[in-house]
Amino acid sequence: MADKVTIADVARHAGVSRQTVSNVLNAPELVREHTQRRVLEAVQALGYRASQAARQMRTGRSQLIAARIEPAQDDGINGFVFDRFLHGLTESAALAGYRVLLYTAADHEAELATFDDLLGVYVPDAFVLTSLDYGDPRPAWLLEQRIPFVTFGRPWGVPPAQRYPWVDVDGAAGTAAATRYLLDAGHRRIGFLGWPAGSGVGDDRREGWARTLTAAGAEPAELAELDYRTDDGAPHGEAAARALLDRDRPVTALVCVSDSLALGALQAGRGIAVIGFDDTPVARAVGLTSVSQPLSEVATRCVSLLTRALDGNGAGARARETQAYDTGTEVLLRPSLVRRRSA
Amino acid sequence: MADKVTIADVARHAGVSRQTVSNVLNAPELVREHTQRRVLEAVQALGYRASQAARQMRTGRSQLIAARIEPAQDDGINGFVFDRFLHGLTESAALAGYRVLLYTAADHEAELATFDDLLGVYVPDAFVLTSLDYGDPRPAWLLEQRIPFVTFGRPWGVPPAQRYPWVDVDGAAGTAAATRYLLDAGHRRIGFLGWPAGSGVGDDRREGWARTLTAAGAEPAELAELDYRTDDGAPHGEAAARALLDRDRPVTALVCVSDSLALGALQAGRGIAVIGFDDTPVARAVGLTSVSQPLSEVATRCVSLLTRALDGNGAGARARETQAYDTGTEVLLRPSLVRRRSA
DNA sequence: TAGTCCGTTTTGAACGATCAAATGCTGAAG
DNA sequence: CTTCAGCATTTGATCGTTCAAAACGGACTA
Numbered sequence: 001m002a003d004k005v006t007i008a009d010v011a012r013h014a015g016v017s018r019q020t021v022s023n024v025l026n027a028p029e030l031v032r033e034h035t036q037r038r039v040l041e042a043v044q045a046l047g048y049r050a051s052q053a054a055r056q057m058r059t060g061r062s063q064l065i066a067a068r069i070e071p072a073q074d075d076g077i078n079g080f081v082f083d084r085f086l087h088g089l090t091e092s093a094a095l096a097g098y099r100v101l102l103y104t105a106a107d108h109e110a111e112l113a114t115f116d117d118l119l120g121v122y123v124p125d126a127f128v129l130t131s132l133d134y135g136d137p138r139p140a141w142l143l144e145q146r147i148p149f150v151t152f153g154r155p156w157g158v159p160p161a162q163r164y165p166w167v168d169v170d171g172a173a174g175t176a177a178a179t180r181y182l183l184d185a186g187h188r189r190i191g192f193l194g195w196p197a198g199s200g201v202g203d204d205r206r207e208g209w210a211r212t213l214t215a216a217g218a219e220p221a222e223l224a225e226l227d228y229r230t231d232d233g234a235p236h237g238e239a240a241a242r243a244l245l246d247r248d249r250p251v252t253a254l255v256c257v258s259d260s261l262a263l264g265a266l267q268a269g270r271g272i273a274v275i276g277f278d279d280t281p282v283a284r285a286v287g288l289t290s291v292s293q294p295l296s297e298v299a300t301r302c303v304s305l306l307t308r309a310l311d312g313n314g315a316g317a318r319a320r321e322t323q324a325y326d327t328g329t330e331v332l333l334r335p336s337l338v339r340r341r342s343a
Numbered sequence: 344m345a346d347k348v349t350i351a352d353v354a355r356h357a358g359v360s361r362q363t364v365s366n367v368l369n370a371p372e373l374v375r376e377h378t379q380r381r382v383l384e385a386v387q388a389l390g391y392r393a394s395q396a397a398r399q400m401r402t403g404r405s406q407l408i409a410a411r412i413e414p415a416q417d418d419g420i421n422g423f424v425f426d427r428f429l430h431g432l433t434e435s436a437a438l439a440g441y442r443v444l445l446y447t448a449a450d451h452e453a454e455l456a457t458f459d460d461l462l463g464v465y466v467p468d469a470f471v472l473t474s475l476d477y478g479d480p481r482p483a484w485l486l487e488q489r490i491p492f493v494t495f496g497r498p499w500g501v502p503p504a505q506r507y508p509w510v511d512v513d514g515a516a517g518t519a520a521a522t523r524y525l526l527d528a529g530h531r532r533i534g535f536l537g538w539p540a541g542s543g544v545g546d547d548r549r550e551g552w553a554r555t556l557t558a559a560g561a562e563p564a565e566l567a568e569l570d571y572r573t574d575d576g577a578p579h580g581e582a583a584a585r586a587l588l589d590r591d592r593p594v595t596a597l598v599c600v601s602d603s604l605a606l607g608a609l610q611a612g613r614g615i616a617v618i619g620f621d622d623t624p625v626a627r628a629v630g631l632t633s634v635s636q637p638l639s640e641v642a643t644r645c646v647s648l649l650t651r652a653l654d655g656n657g658a659g660a661r662a663r664e665t666q667a668y669d670t671g672t673e674v675l676l677r678p679s680l681v682r683r684r685s686a
Numbered sequence: 687t688a689g690t691c692c693g694t695t696t697t698g699a700a701c702g703a704t705c706a707a708a709t710g711c712t713g714a715a716g
Numbered sequence: 717c718t719t720c721a722g723c724a725t726t727t728g729a730t731c732g733t734t735c736a737a738a739a740c741g742g743a744c745t746a
Contacts, residue, residue, distance in 0.1 A: 006702055017726045022704060032724060049463030053405070054702035056396035057731045064444075069430050079624070083426045087412050090445045099465060101407075102433045102443040120392030122442060234628035260628050267629070281422070282625050285577035285603055286610065349732055360696045365734060375694065397732035400701045 005048045014042035025050065056123070064101045065093050065306065066124035068111065070131065071104070080280045081295065082130060085152060088299030089128060096307045098125070112141050119147065126306045132156065134200065139164055148309045150302045154332075156200030165305040165329035167298050171201060171277075172208030174291035174335035175255050178275040179212040181337060182253045187273060191226040191244050191251035193237060193261045205257045205277065226251060230261070237264020245270055253343065259283045259290055266342060273343035287341035294333050301331045348391045357385035368393065399466070407444045408436050408649065409467035411454065413474065414447070423623045424638065425473060428495060431642030432471060439650045441468070455484050462490065469649045475499065477543065482507055491652045493645045497675075499543030508648040508672035510641050514544060514620075515551030517634035517678035518598050521618040522555040524680060525596045530616060534569045534587050534594035536580060536604045548600045548620065569594060573604070580607020588613055596686065602626045602633055609685060616686035630684035637676050644674045 011018045016039060023030045024039040031039075042048070056062045067089060070082055090100045101124055105111035115138075118124055127149040129138055134157050142149045143162060151166040175192075182190050192209045195202035210223055218226075228244055230236040237260060244251045245268065253273035256262035262276030266286060276283050279292035308329070354361045359382060366373045367382040374382075385391070399405045410432060413425055433443045444467055448454035458481075461467055470492040472481055477500050485492045486505060494509040518535075525533050535552045538545035553566055561569075571587055573579040580603060587594045588611065596616035599605035605619030609629060619626050622635035651672070 004702095007704095008702080018702090019704080019727080020725060023725085026704080030724075035724080047463075049460070051400075051466075051702055052464045053396045053399040053466070054731090055704075057394075057400060057702080057733090058704040060731085062396070069426075069433050071430055079423065079426050083412075083422050086445070087414055087447065090412050090447050094447065100445040102429070102445060104430065104433050104437065117392075118442075120390075121395045123394075123396070235630075260624075263628055281603075282628065285606055285625065287578075347732095350734095351732080361732090362697080362734080363695060366695090369734080373694075378694085394732055397701090398734075400703090400732080401734040403701085 005046045007048070007050070010039065010042045010046055010048045013046060014039045060123070061125055061310075062123045063098050064122060064124040065089075065098050065126050065128060065303075066101045066103055066118055066122075067128040068130065069102045069104055081278055081293065084295040085130065085299055088296035089302060091296070092300045092303040096303050098303070098307075108137050111138060115141065115145075115147075119145075125310055126150070128152065128302055128306075132200075134198075148306060150305045152298055152302060154200065154330075165309065167301045167305065167331040167333070169293045169298065169335050170332050171205040171291075171335070172211065174277065174293075174337070175205045175208035175257075176212045177208075177335075177337050178255045178289075178291055179209045182255070182273060182275070182343065183212070183216055185253075185273070185343070187253040189226065189249060189251045190253045190255060191228060193240050193244075193254050193256040193265060194227065194229050195232060195257055196229050202257050209255050232258055232260055234260050234264035234267065237261035238268045239264070241265035241268035241270075241272070241274075245272070259288060262288055262290070262342075275337075275343045279338050283338070283340070289340045289343040290338050291335045292338045293335050297333060301333070305329050305331070348389045350391070350393070353382065353385045353389055353391045356389060357382045403466070404468055404653075405466045406441050407465060407467040408432070408441050408469050408471060408646075409444045409446055409461055409465075410471040411473065412445045412447055424621055424636065427638040428473065428642055431639035432645060434639070435643045435646040439646050441646070441650075451480055454481060458484065458488075458490075462488075468653055469493070471495065471645055471649075475543075477541075491649060493648045495641055495645060497543065497673075508652065508674075510644045510648065510674040510676070512636045512641065512676050512678050514548040514634075514678070515554065517620065517636075517680070518548045518551035518600075519555045520551075520678075520680050521598045521632075521634055522552045525598070525616060525618070525686065526555070526559055528596075528616070528686070530596040532569065532592060532594045533596045533598060534571060536583050536587075536597050536599040536608060537570070537572050538575060538600055539572050545600050552598050575601055575603055577603050577607035577610065580604035581611045582607070584608035584611035584613075584615070584617075588615070602631060605631055605633070605685075618680075618686050622681050626681070626683070632683045632686040633681050634678045635681045636678050640676060644676070648672050648674070 007018050007021050010021045014021065016035060020031060020035065021039050024036050028036055052063060067086060069086065093100050101122060103114050103118060105114045125148065127142060127147060129149060129151040130153060132151055132153040132155060139151065139155065140162060143164060149164065152168065154166055154168045179190055190213065192206055194206045197203060213223060228240045230240045237256065241254065241264065251272065254265050256265060256274065256276050259276035259278050259280045259282050262274050263282055263286060265274045266288060274288065276288045276290040279290040283290040350361050350364050354364045357364065359378060363374060363378065364382050367379050371379055395406060410429060412429065413422065436443050444465060446457050446461060448457045468491065470485060470490060472492060472494040473496060475494055475496040475498060482494065482498065483505060486507060492507065495511065497509055497511045522533055533556060535549055537549045540546060549570065556566060571583045573583045580599065584597060584607065594615065597608050599608060599617065599619050602619035602621050602623045602625050605617050606625055606629060608617045609631060617631065619631045619633035622633040626633040
């Protein structure tokens with residue numbers, strides 16, 4: 001009921017001026033300790049909260065981070081990863097004094113329009129991008145407008161001139177660990193169930209497997225024989241697993257680029273060892289060993305890259321006019337292997 | 344670059360006053376058509392966008408809808424439903440001129456604190472609640488503060504005095520349809536794999552199954568025999584299915600309260616018919632027939648209930664001081680059955 | 687002709703915060 | 717004893733919008 005406590009109310013209650021209250025909250029070093037205490041007590045007593053709208057008006061900063069929520073894929077498993085990431089992002093952002101604003105867009109072009117719209121009206125301080133693909137126009141657009149942003153996902157095939165902060169998970173390290181784990185368990189014919197070439201993420205994960213087998217003495221010819229490529233989805237995984245099992249020298253274990261493919265492989269039966277990727281609920285449900293991404297840490301790092309850019313370079317609105325944040329802010333995190341029944 | 348076009352710029356460009364521009368945009372009926380055209384052209388030409396912060400300052404409305412993003416459950420399947428809902432919400436809200444602001448909270452108590460915090464700072468115009476449970480304190484709190492809100496989920500066991508707008512999916516109708524479908528396919532021993540009694544959602548879904556079997560002539564004793572209750576999760580589902588199959592008169596089909604339980608039942612093998620609930624990615628992946636909630640419609644209806652309350656009753660800030668919106672705004676939607684291989 | 691009324695447009699104030707500059711005060715230097 | 721630097725605090729202006737009330741001009745009435 002006693003809503004709308006303004007900074008003037010606090011000032012009156014504490015017997016000081018508005019500006020002093022503002023200073024206590026935003027630049028305490030300017031205010032004598034004794035005064036600070038008195039002001040803070042008044043703030044407490046009245047339950048004062050700075051109005052974000054008023055602040056934004058003067059400073060140009062909204063304390064909002066915009067993130068896109070993707071149309072839960074048919075695949076849906078991707079959705080899980082994003083969902084957890086988003087949750088972590090909300091949490092970390094809150095700790096840093098930011099809130100997450102959602103938006104959607106059907107495609108890249110629509111997304112650029114949405115950027116423009118959001119910037120005109122709500123003026124988020126920064127954007128978080130996910131699901132980067134080859135030739136993605138979004139980073140370039142944001143760079144050009146000098147809007148701070150981070151991406152969850154490395155830039156794949158982008159000219160090095162366009163550098164920007166990103167956080168990603170080292171997929172190759174994940175599949176390498178999975179492969180090593182299978183080798184240590186005695187497997188010698190370890191196949192890889194991956195997506196068709198051309199996806200940054202997919203190729204990266206394949207590379208970790210290939211690298212590890214090669215180090216263990218596998219010939220390129222053998223690798224090619226063990227490398228199976230198909231679209232995502234359990235049915236495809238099942239068919240692929242069958243194909244690999246029906247060969248002259250069948251595989252005894254499979255490293256998969258996704259949990260859906262792994263699930264399919266499991267359903268093909270024959271009791272081979274299978275390792276998936278992403279540690280989705282499906283993996284948990286069916287006891288599938290899977291590579292797990294540290295999503296909540298990814299989120300934390302995203303936020304800390306952003307705050308460094310936003311709070312470091314002297315207030316957002318201004319940062320945009322001077323220069324983008326320093327480059328070289330790239331974070332690559334290691335995933336971990338979650339052991340379950342399947343391997 | 345040419346950012347920060349203010350209403351004054353537009354006014355100057357069109358040769359009218361600020362207020363006239365404001366009127367053209369917010370109350371066109373007050374302005375002569377000829378003037379309108381001129382102003383709109385200026386708006387176009389300059390790319391003017393009203394600053395949300397400035398507007399909020401004057402009107403008290405933020406055009407923000409706050410929604411909680413839940414910590415992706417261990418179960419994780421619930422997360423999918425919420426995820427799709429959230430996506431729909433973002434989309435519908437955008438169409439109505441609102442944006443979705445995320446927040447998290449560990450438990451109900453923390454959530455009330457977050458409400459208070461958000462209301463003090465960002466001042467969302469409304470809240471959307473999900474995952475209501477028995478004795479949930481959140482609706483009462485919001486009602487008391489006269490903050491508009493909707494819930495996705497019926498109020499379970501709440502005194503009728505506390506009425507508020509909600510949208511929900513008729514779970515009983517879903518399981519009833521599933522059961523009827525199995526009956527039509529010739530099944531006579533149709534079990535129900537549900538959660539322990541005491542969950543509003545779970546009991547509701549069980550009721551649809553029981554109702555349909557009863558109508559088909561089943562005795563209460565038989566029902567009790569076919570009704571199995573266990574915690575959520577595929578392993579539990581598998582165990583439960585085994586138990587039901589090992590009885591004297593084994594079931595030939597199972598209606599399940601969730602896809603995770605259904606997945607477990609499928610893994611128990613023996614080729615019985617299985618129907619799940621929620622049509623999650625897992626269901627799609629393994630070819631599980633499942634009851635699908637119209638999540639994007641749920642979202643749309645939520646938004647329309649909210650806008651009715653917000654835009655109807657004359658501006659938010661004011662609505663809060665006068666009275667809550669009319670009650671009797673309750674929407675119950677029918678789910679649909681998605682047929683796949685499992686039944 | 688003066689007075690009213692109405693539709694249209696303009697003017698002034700206000701929302702609540704922060705910035706920039708001014709003020710008062712204390713103590714050390716000249 | 718004055719001057720001035722430096723800290724602590726206050727004052728006035730401002731961000732961009734909308735509300736409330738005033739002003740304007742033409743038509744209509746008395």
